[in-house]
Structure formats: C-alpha cells, structure tokens
Amino acid sequence: MGNADGREPRGNRGEGSIPDPLNRPYTIVNMAMSADGKISSVERGQVKISGAEDRGRVDRLKAGSDAVMVGIGTVLADNPSLTVKSESLRKDRILAGKAENPVRIVVDSNGRTPLTADILRRGEGKRIIAVSERAGKEAMARFQGLAMVIVTGQGEVDLSLLMTQLHELGIGRLMVEGGGTLIASLFAQGLVDEFYTFVGNLIVGGADAPTPVDGRGFLNDNDFVRLSLMDVGEVGEGVLLRWRVKNRR
Ligand code: NAP
Numbered sequence: 001m002g003n004a005d006g007r008e009p010r011g012n013r014g015e016g017s018i019p020d021p022l023n024r025p026y027t028i029v030n031m032a033m034s035a036d037g038k039i040s041s042v043e044r045g046q047v048k049i050s051g052a053e054d055r056g057r058v059d060r061l062k063a064g065s066d067a068v069m070v071g072i073g074t075v076l077a078d079n080p081s082l083t084v085k086s087e088s089l090r091k092d093r094i095l096a097g098k099a100e101n102p103v104r105i106v107v108d109s110n111g112r113t114p115l116t117a118d119i120l121r122r123g124e125g126k127r128i129i130a131v132s133e134r135a136g137k138e139a140m141a142r143f144q145g146l147a148m149v150i151v152t153g154q155g156e157v158d159l160s161l162l163m164t165q166l167h168e169l170g171i172g173r174l175m176v177e178g179g180g181t182l183i184a185s186l187f188a189q190g191l192v193d194e195f196y197t198f199v200g201n202l203i204v205g206g207a208d209a210p211t212p213v214d215g216r217g218f219l220n221d222n223d224f225v226r227l228s229l230m231d232v233g234e235v236g237e238g239v240l241l242r243w244r245v246k247n248r249r
Contacts, residue, residue, distance in 0.1 A: 024163035025174035028194040029183055030061055031212040038204035039180060039212055046078045049200035053236035055085070061196075063089035065102045065175040067128075067166065071182030072108035075117055082177065083123035101125035103171060107182055109156045111139030111149075120146045128166075130157045160189055184215025187225050190249030195227060200238045 032049040033039050040047050050058075062068055063084045070080065082104045084090050090100045101123045106113050109132040113120065120127055120143075127147035131139040136151040143149050152161040166174065176183060176192075186192050197212060218224050227243035234240075 022167075024160075024167050024191065025067070025171045026193050027163075027174045027176060027186065027191055028061070028065070028196065029176045029186070029192050029212075030058060030196045030198075031178055031183070032058075032198045032200060033212055034200055034202050034204040036203045036205060037211050038206065038209040039178065040077070040210050041204050042206035042209045044073075044077050044210060047204060049202065050198050050238060051200075051236040054198045054200075054238065054240070057198075057235060057240070059085050059089060062102060062175055063093060064173070066171040066173045067103035067105055067175070069105040069107065069174060069176045069182070070119075071179050072106055072110075072112055073181055074177070074179040075106055075108070075113055075119060077179070079118050080177070081118035081122035083125075099125040102175070103128060103169075105130060105166070106147075107157050107159070107162070109134060109153070111135040111142055113143075113147075115142070115146065130162050132157050156185075159185055159191060163191055178212075180210045180212055180214030184213045184217075187213060187245075188215065188218075190247065192225075192245050193248055194230070195243045195245060197241050198235060198238055199241065 031039055032054065034047070034049055062082070063086070068082045070082065074080065083101045084093065093100060103126045104119050105128045106119060107130050111129060111131045113129055128150055129139060129143050129147045130150045130152065132153040132155060133151055134155065139149045139151070150162060150165055152158040152165065176186065183192070226246040228246055230242040230244050232239065232241050
C-alpha cells in the first residue's frame with residue numbers, strides 16, 4: 001500500500017498490512033481537530049482547523065480513495081460536497097479510468113439528507129445513501145435519480161453489513177471524514193484500519209464540543225481501541241498523526 005498522501009512519512013514505523021481476506025473496504029478515518037481535541041465548537045458548525053497545506057493532503061487522500069463516507073450529522077452541520085478539489089487530481093482519476101470523484105456515501109438511517117445537499121448536487125460521480133429498514137422504501141423513492149440507496153439494519157444503519165455490501169460493489173479503499181458519532185460506531189465494530197488526525201494551532205474548548213470519537217465511549221481496558229504510531233510530522237502550522245489500529249476485525 002502506498003503512502004496516504006503521496007509523500008514519504010517521517011519516522012515511518014510501517015504501513016498497515018491488509019488482513020487477507022478482508023471482506024470490507026480498507027478504512028481510513030481522517031479528521032482535523034484543535035490542539036485541545038475538538039472537531040467543532042459547542043454550536044457544532046464548521047470550524048476552520050487546518051490550512052491550505054493540510055487541505056491539499058486531504059484532497060490527495062480523497063483522490064486516492066474509492067469512496068468517502070460521512071454521517072448525516074456532518075451533512076446537516078457542514079453541507080460538504082466531498083468532491084476532489086484539485087483539477088489535476090480529478091484529471092488523474094479520469095486518466096486511470098475512474099470517475100472524477102470517489103463514491104460519496106452518507107450514513108443516514110432515516111433518509112434525512114436534504115435533496116439540495118451539495119453531496120447530491122455538486123460534482124460528477126456516484127452517491128450512496130445508506131438507510132435502515134425504517135426508511136427503506138421511502139428513501140428509494142426520495143433519492144431516485146440522485147443516489148443509490150442501500151438498506152441495512154433495523155433502527156440505525158448496520159455498519160458491518162454496509163461495509164460488506166460496499167466491498168461487493170468494488171470499494172476497496174474507503175476514507176471516512178466524520179463525524180464523531182459515526183466514527184465511534186465504526187471503532188466499536190472494529191471497522192477502522194487507520195486513524196489520521198491533523199492537530200491545528202487553536203483551542204476551541206467546551207465540554208460539549210464534538211471530538212473525533214464521540215458516541216458512548218469505551219469503559220474497559222479490553223474495549224479501548226489500541227493504536228500503533230505509523231508516523232508523525234509537521235503539516236503547515238499543525239501536526240499530522242497517523243495511527244494504525246491494532247484490534248480491528
Ligand atoms: P455524524 O457522525 O456525522 O453522523 C451521526 C449520525 O449518523 C447519527 O446521529 C445517526 O443519525 C447516523 N447513523 C446511522 N447509523 C449509524 C450508526 N450505525 N452509527 C452511528 N451513526 C449512525 O454526526 P456528529 O457526530 O453530530 O458529527 C457532526 C459534527 O462533526 C459537526 O459539528 C461537524 O462540523 C463535525 N465534523 C468535523 C470534522 C473535522 O474533521 N473537524 C469532520 C466532520 C464533521 P440518524 O439516526 O438520523 O441516522
């Protein structure tokens with residue numbers, strides 16, 4: 001596997017070996033957080049944490065992925081398009097026989113993604129809305145012509161089943177861009193292979209401000225997710241940490 005951002009890491013302690021067979025996408029979570037570990041303010045709106053250099057790295061990571069996933073909370077808070085921003089990276093993808101943008105996926109049990117959301121409207125390429133059985137039929141009709149709808153799980157989306165289906169659709173490398181609720185569930189189910197955090201040069205504060213991994217949290221020593229450091233380096237005015245997950249499925 002190549003380096004995630006196309007550059008040689010500093011102090012590399014070895015890339016993750018891909019378990020074989022892995023019947024789900026190889027999954028990389030990438031987040032930007034403040035120096036005090038927040039991914040947004042208590043108001044949960046978008047906070048500018050990284051600079052141009054890190055945004056370039058994220059764009060390269062995205063362009064090298066088959067798909068990019070977010071939770072509905074992130075769509076409603078930030079309205080991201082999740083497109084590849086660099087024209088030359090988009091051209092490279094086309095030259096390689098791929099779509100201009102990776103497949104864009106929203107984990108959205110109730111099919112609440114607004115029909116006007118940038119993720120549905122901006123840029124070429126496939127979209128997938130993953131819903132639960134609660135919203136299945138209605139969602140199929142609602143997103144017709146805009147996105148493929150995958151139905152898994154009863155109350156919330158069954159992430160393990162979703163991952164298997166994504167793998168069957170040919171998605172080998174998945175980037176997850178948040179938020180903390182979705183990432184907590186992915187970790188809880190052992191579905192994350194690598195975890196990257198860009199740590200920016202600001203303090204956001206607030207006990208209730210979201211963090212990269214929210215959810216209910218883990219309580220026991222056996223349940224904590226264990227990581228090994230792949231590399232660390234300065235990016236712009238911040239630091240990028242890249243970890244490999246030890247106890248994944
Ligand atoms: P989120 O993680 O984006 O989405 C969570 C939602 O996904 C759940 O509330 C649930 O809503 C749905 N979902 C469906 N099945 C699920 C499952 N099995 N496990 C978990 N979630 C499931 O939302 P969030 O935690 O509120 O995060 C949004 C915040 O993160 C915003 O403040 C945003 O600005 C910030 N953010 C920051 C960064 C960064 O890098 N700094 C990146 C992304 C987001 P339903 O029940 O309706 O399906």
